[in-house]
Amino acid sequence: MLDVAIVGGGLCGLALAHSLRARRVDWTLFEARPRLGGRVLSTPAGHGPGPPLDLGPTWFWPATQPSITRLVADLGLATLPQADDGRVNLLDDPNRAPRALAFDATTGRLAADASTPAQPGALHSGAHRLAGGMAALVDALAARLPADRLQRGRVLQALIDHGEQVELQFLHDGEPQQIRARRVVLALPPRLAAASLRFNPPLPEPLASAMAATPTWMASAAKAAVRCAQPIWRGRPGVGNAWVTHPQAVLAEVFDAGPADATQGAALAGFVALGAAQRPAFRRGLPMLIDSQLAMLFGNELGATEPQLLDWADEPFTCTETDRQEDARSGAHPTYGDPTLQQPLWDGRLWLGGSETARHGGGYLEGALAAAARLRLRLTAAANDGPPVAAAADGDIAAAPAPASPPGAPSGLAPTTLAYPGA
Numbered sequence: 001m002l003d004v005a006i007v008g009g010g011l012c013g014l015a016l017a018h019s020l021r022a023r024r025v026d027w028t029l030f031e032a033r034p035r036l037g038g039r040v041l042s043t044p045a046g047h048g049p050g051p052p053l054d055l056g057p058t059w060f061w062p063a064t065q066p067s068i069t070r071l072v073a074d075l076g077l078a079t080l081p082q083a084d085d086g087r088v089n090l091l092d093d094p095n096r097a098p099r100a101l102a103f104d105a106t107t108g109r110l111a112a113d114a115s116t117p118a119q120p121g122a123l124h125s126g127a128h129r130l131a132g133g134m135a136a137l138v139d140a141l142a143a144r145l146p147a148d149r150l151q152r153g154r155v156l157q158a159l160i161d162h163g164e165q166v167e168l169q170f171l172h173d174g175e176p177q178q179i180r181a182r183r184v185v186l187a188l189p190p191r192l193a194a195a196s197l198r199f200n201p202p203l204p205e206p207l208a209s210a211m212a213a214t215p216t217w218m219a220s221a222a223k224a225a226v227r228c229a230q231p232i233w234r235g236r237p238g239v240g241n242a243w244v245t246h247p248q249a250v251l252a253e254v255f256d257a258g259p260a261d262a263t264q265g266a267a268l269a270g271f272v273a274l275g276a277a278q279r280p281a282f283r284r285g286l287p288m289l290i291d292s293q294l295a296m297l298f299g300n301e302l303g304a305t306e307p308q309l310l311d312w313a314d315e316p317f318t319c320t321e322t323d324r325q326e327d328a329r330s331g332a333h334p335t336y337g338d339p340t341l342q343q344p345l346w347d348g349r350l351w352l353g354g355s356e357t358a359r360h361g362g363g364y365l366e367g368a369l370a371a372a373a374r375l376r377l378r379l380t381a382a383a384n385d386g387p388p389v390a391a392a393a394d395g396d397i398a399a400a401p402a403p404a405s406p407p408g409a410p411s412g413l414a415p416t417t418l419a420y421p422g423a
């Protein structure tokens, strides 16, 4: 029988596995998809010429997110600042050329005219990227864990509490598989767990409601990225940052997604403006529409290749029906960290994880690490039958003290909150 079963191989599950391993706690991780990373996904370098492209998260914010910043440094991953001269190319009329306007970080709006001076760094709040794409983080973590403990293609369907142990019922290659563990961590979005798993005994009603009410950040978003012949936007006002706000917008927000060294390629990425319900009807035409919108923003000499697209609303191990229904709501960043979600269940045999259970950085990569740090403290305290070890005294990854909240809904994480004159 296993000691700890971690369900979910996203950043939360992987970081938890890493810190349990450092403490010699026995664990095995079960992931539904054939790949690790969850919402972290980059198209690999070598998948077409040019740099890797992030189709999930792109940014972290060193000024306010200590855990992810430290983890990236500990793993020795190369980073680069997001290109940001404080201006945005605003395309608010499909019949007019875009205008480069200064972004005012205090109001979250663009200046009314092009004469207002810009503040470099204001638009992306000091965001950084990983040079190898965000998947480099997942690859680096996975490479430090024993491969036979990372079990992919295991779809958890049900959990049964037997008193001393929990039975996990998986589907693996279409066949049922049962595993027993003393303790189970669900390192996946609480709303997804509530919608897709059966619990016996059923979870108490207030908890089940709290899980269902917790939106999975970006679950219904769609992202597109294109490799380009040259980063012709560099050196021009806006340095690749653009907002498209007219009703026929295809990408709501665009930014430079290429490597710092232009000899290694160039890329742009953006968030699809169409809602989750609209997107299926546009699927065939979307690559062409994206191409023409980018040409309107930056010119025909862009040399953009076929866009890489990912519609997260189609991903059953991320997005639920409720996320799709809420898609049209304001994209403001929700408040996360409902204490109900952090309580031990089944006498400490069952724990909820995932970024959306974290108060600090909830919804972000930072929150996934904060959740992993909390769970590690809980699980090792139980294993030692003693008081939790202070996080600050901890030397390994994902153990940094609770971070400050990231800047309110940084642009790019919430395309529908884009603010512009007249909004």
Ligand SMILES: Cc1cc2nc3c(=O)[nH]c(=O)nc-3n(C[C@H](O)[C@H](O)[C@H](O)COP(=O)(O)OP(=O)(O)OC[C@H]3O[C@@H](n4cnc5c(N)ncnc54)[C@H](O)[C@@H]3O)c2cc1C
Pocket (backbone or CB within 6 Å): 007, 008, 009, 010, 011, 012, 013, 030, 031, 032, 033, 036, 037, 038, 039, 040, 055, 056, 057, 058, 059, 060, 154, 155, 156, 157, 187, 188, 189, 192, 196, 217, 218, 219, 221, 222, 223, 312, 317, 318, 353, 354, 355, 356, 363, 364, 365, 366, 367, 368, 413
């Ligand atoms: C398009 C997009 C852009 C984003 N941009 C940013 C950004 O720039 N910066 C930032 O900080 N954050 C961003 N985020 C959010 C960030 O990706 C998440 O906060 C983070 O990846 C969450 O990690 P997690 O491990 O908590 O959850 P997840 O990554 O969702 O991992 C959960 C894992 O559980 C698995 N799973 C689900 N159901 C089952 C089951 N039944 N059985 C077994 N396994 C299961 C899933 O396959 C998945 O691997 C973005 C997200 C998206 C989608």
